[in-house]
Amino acid sequence: QLQLQESGPGLVKPSETLSLTCTVSGGSIISSSYYWGWIRQPPGKGLEWIGNIYYTGSTYYNPSLKSRVTMSIDTSQSQFSLNLSSVTAADTAVYFCARLGAGGYSSGWYDYWGQGTLITVSS
Amino acid sequence: HSALTQPASVSGSPGQSITISCTGTSSDVGAYNYVSWYQQHPGKAPKLMIYEVSNRPSGVPDRFSGSKSGNTASLTISGLQAEDEADYYCSSYTTSTTRVFGGGTKLTVL
Numbered sequence: 001q002l003q004l005q006e007s008g009p010g011l012v013k014p015s016e017t018l019s020l021t022c023t024v025s026g027g028s029i030i031s032s033s034y035y036w037g038w039i040r041q042p043p044g045k046g047l048e049w050i051g052n053i054y055y056t057g058s059t060y061y062n063p064s065l066k067s068r069v070t071m072s073i074d075t076s077q078s079q080f081s082l083n084l085s086s087v088t089a090a091d092t093a094v095y096f097c098a099r100l101g102a103g104g105y106s107s108g109w110y111d112y113w114g115q116g117t118l119i120t121v122s123s
Numbered sequence: 124h125s126a127l128t129q130p131a132s133v134s135g136s137p138g139q140s141i142t143i144s145c146t147g148t149s150s151d152v153g154a155y156n157y158v159s160w161y162q163q164h165p166g167k168a169p170k171l172m173i174y175e176v177s178n179r180p181s182g183v184p185d186r187f188s189g190s191k192s193g194n195t196a197s198l199t200i201s202g203l204q205a206e207d208e209a210d211y212y213c214s215s216y217t218t219s220t221t222r223v224f225g226g227g228t229k230l231t232v233l
Contacts, residue, residue, distance in 0.1 A: 039169075039224075046126065046227040047161075047169065047212050060220055096168055106216050109159040109174035116168055 002027040004097050004114035012091075012121050018084040022097030022114060029078045030055045035100035035108060036073065036080045040093040041116070048093075052100055053080055060105070087121045094118050127152065127213055127225035134231040140201040143228045145213030146194060151223055153194035157216035160189060160198045163227075164209045172211075173198060200230075208232040 008020040022036070029036065038050040051061040053071040061069050065084070073080040084091060094116040101111035128146040135141040145152065145160075152158055156176045161169035171180050173189035176196060186207075188199045196215070200207055213225040 047214075047224040049214070049222045049224055052222075060222075062221060063219070101171075101174070103175065106155065106220070107157045107175060108216075109171055110161070110169070110214075111171050111174075111180065113168035113170075 002099065002112045004099065004112055006095060006097050006114045006117040008095070008117050008119060010117070010119065012087055012119060013123050014088055014121055015086055018082070018087050018091060018119055018121070020082045020095055020097075020117065020119070021079050022081070024078045024080075024099075029073070029080070030075050033102045033104075035060075035105050037098050037100050037110065038071070038082045039096045039098060039110070041096070042090075042093040050082065050084075050095075052105065054105075089121050092119065092121045125223075127215060127223055129211075129213060129225040129228045131226070132229045132231065134233055135200075135203045136233045137203050137205065139203050140199060141203060141230065142200075143198045143211055143213075143230070145196040145198070145215075145225045147196075147215055147223070148194055150219070151194075151215040151217040152191065152196050152213075154218050155216055156191065158189070158191060158196040159214045160187075160196075161212045161214065162207075162209045163212065169212065203232055205232050 035052040037052040070083040098110040099112040100108040160173040163169040177189040
């Protein structure tokens with residue numbers, strides 16, 4: 001059974017860079033069928049798409065976050081990562097990693113999710 | 124792309140049917156049959172319920188169904204059960220090669 005697990009600092013200071021890693025187990029991160037993604041959810045609010053990455057390293061980002069977001073992938077460690085720079089209190093959220101399932105990037109759907117990790121931006 | 128528009132809340136009694144709408148534009152929902160729906164219980168990760176407008180993943184009860192007309196997609200739950208009480212989110216691929224979620228709908232089973 002595929003599992004995804006987010007890991008990160010929990011607390012980040014304003015203006016600093018938020019760094020999260022998602023570890024994939026129970027399946028291969030190298031697949032022509034899947035993309036890997038990040039979605040966040042501010043407390044009490046809805047889901048926001050952050051972006052997706054392919055095992056080759058190609059990326060798609062939310063235009064509203066694009067100037068601050070960088071995603072990377074380490075296939076040898078079965079991990080993919082999110083860096084979000086210049087964070088503010090508005091970036092406080094639960095961050096989920098997820099697999100964009102078979103169907104290709106355009107038609108894909110998020111079929112496996114991590115449990116989510118709360119990141120708080122505060123001094 | 125702005126968030127897709129969903130009603131903030133819907134409610135129904137056990138055994139009844141409810142429908143949650145998800146309205147977008149000709150650049151997202153209306154452009155492709157690439158709409159998916161997710162169920163989220165408090166404190167949990169979202170769970171895929173419907174993909175490509177109307178397809179159910181293995182394990183999702185057939186009480187859940189999806190459809191689309193023009194720029195609006197819909198999720199229908201028939202034979203409501205207490206465990207269906209949750210937040211529901213739609214999502215769509217867009218012509219800008221991005222993805223967008225709806226604002227979410229809180230389903231209350233009375």
